[in-house]
Amino acid sequence: MLLSNEWRAAVAAGALLAVTSVAPAQAQKKYDPGASDTEIKIGNMFPYSGPASGYGTIGKVEQAFFQMINDQGGINGRRINFISYDDAYSPPKAVEQTRKLVESDEVLLIFNPLGTPSNTAIQKYLNAKKVPQLFVATGATKWGEPQKFPWTMGWQPTYQSEGIIYAKMILKDQPNAKIGILYQNDDFGKDYVTGIKLGLGDKAKSMIVAEAAYELADATIDSPLLKLKAAGVDVLVDITTPKFAAQTIRKVAEMNWKPVHYLSSVSQSVGGVLKPAGLENGKDIISSYYLKDPADPMWKDDAGIKAWHAFIDKYWPEADRTNVLNVYGYAAAQTLVHVLKQAGDDLTRANVMKQAANINDLTLDTLLPGIKIKTTPTDFYPIEELQPLRFDGEKWVPFGPVLVGSVQNN
Known part of the structure; x- marks a missing residue:
């Protein structure tokens, strides 16, 4: 009888040990x-x-x-x-x-x-x-x-991060630039413009000589481009979606206008943008990715x-x-x-x-x-770094160091 009670006590103790050893593991799981x-x-x-x-x-x-x-x-x-x-x-x-x-x-x-x-x-x-x-x-x-x-x-x-990075590049490589900004008249375009101005800081007012917006429903990009050229722009920041980017690259070439050309990364497709625009027309355009x-x-x-x-x-x-x-x-x-x-x-x-x-x-x-x-x-901005790229007439070629366009610090 004693042995039986001891056996029962041992079983109970073992069961208690098992429960207590499992319980913490179960408690760790939350769904x-x-x-x-x-x-x-x-x-x-x-x-x-x-x-x-x-x-x-x-x-x-x-x-x-x-x-x-x-x-x-x-x-x-x-x-x-x-x-x-x-x-x-x-x-x-x-x-x-x-x-x-x-x-x-x-x-x-x-x-x-x-x-x-x-x-x-x-x-x-x-x-x-x-x-x-x-x-x-x-x-x-x-x-x-x-x-x-x-x-x-x-x-x-973010579009702002990219705009900040282009501003940094312009300040370093074209410090006396007369900047013209071509942008889509919506949140996409305006975010980029904000980034460019943040990146230029106090120099934004003196360096940006013209801004020209276009609408998604527009048939061509000609009118805003003519406005920018007439303003004496020698650095063009091109914030366009693919259809208008191809038009811009082609039109700039037709006008025999040769500004330093920065292109938004959303429109850097070789097949979808550069080829329709004419690969030779896209040579030396700058972008990032x-x-x-x-x-x-x-x-x-x-x-x-x-x-x-x-x-x-x-x-x-x-x-x-x-x-x-x-x-x-x-x-x-x-x-x-x-x-x-x-x-x-x-x-x-x-x-x-x-x-x-x-x-x-x-x-x-x-x-x-x-x-x-x-x-x-x-x-909450996971990626704030971009690699500058330059189009060589066939493909995008990385150049210079990776740049940070932190929205947090601007």
Whole structure:
């Protein structure tokens, strides 16, 4: 009888020990909707149809990237369930799809939604719901205002950052410049103009001799260009989208006007802009970027680009390897995976944002050398560095050091 009681006591003690040893491990796991022991639900929207459908390729490459991660065992043992809807680049549609992702699909976060109008339409809703609007796919400056919107963070360099960098280059290389700014009359163009003026500082008023805006509905860019040339501009800062960039480059050549020409990075496509404009007309244009171009022979032996090609070979062989958007999607997804791994077993929305706001010098396969991702609780601009480029008549060639265009310090 004594032996039986001792045995029972021993069993009870063992059971208690087991419970107490397991309890701390269980307590470490924290989940919000969209996360569990086996899964992480990620919501997303891209314009797979409509006027901006070309950007849909980003969503496809991200889907393929997360499949690769799942095949490798997921993130801390959890599979990624990537739910991506078509918003057709329509703000009302974006609102509808966002509500569906949050309220019906119950995703943990919204990742890399594209477009300034669409993201503006969903920003207040997601912040009210305390759902991360993480690594937004636009360069608008307003995605880095944690004091106003603590649940929203951008990813790519801002238009202001790029403007600041061009200003720094002009101050160094053309200190006596008569600057003319050509810009699209919307948030995109105005963000760049703000950056240029911030970068020039006290010299902005004396160095900028003319500004000329155009509307998206305009048929040509001729009128604003004639205005800038007449003002005696010898440094042209060209803040245009691809259609108007090609027109500008061609028209400047036709006018036999030879200003130093800075071109916004969104319009540096060789196939989509420089070729239609005439490659010879684009020679010596200056721009900047932050991602490697896999079509450029200079990266053929680069380990990061080799990893990207191996991924494309296995997970999306039909992808256009010359389209830098497929590099963009890969890099953005790689950043999110880093954040989720860093979050560990605390997969609450608050902790995801905490980890996203504490990235220290992250290097990625496809970022240009010297460019790293850094964030802090007060700095929601992950990439603020750009590599200056000059077009040699065939391709973009890097020159000079990587430059920082910090919005925080201006």
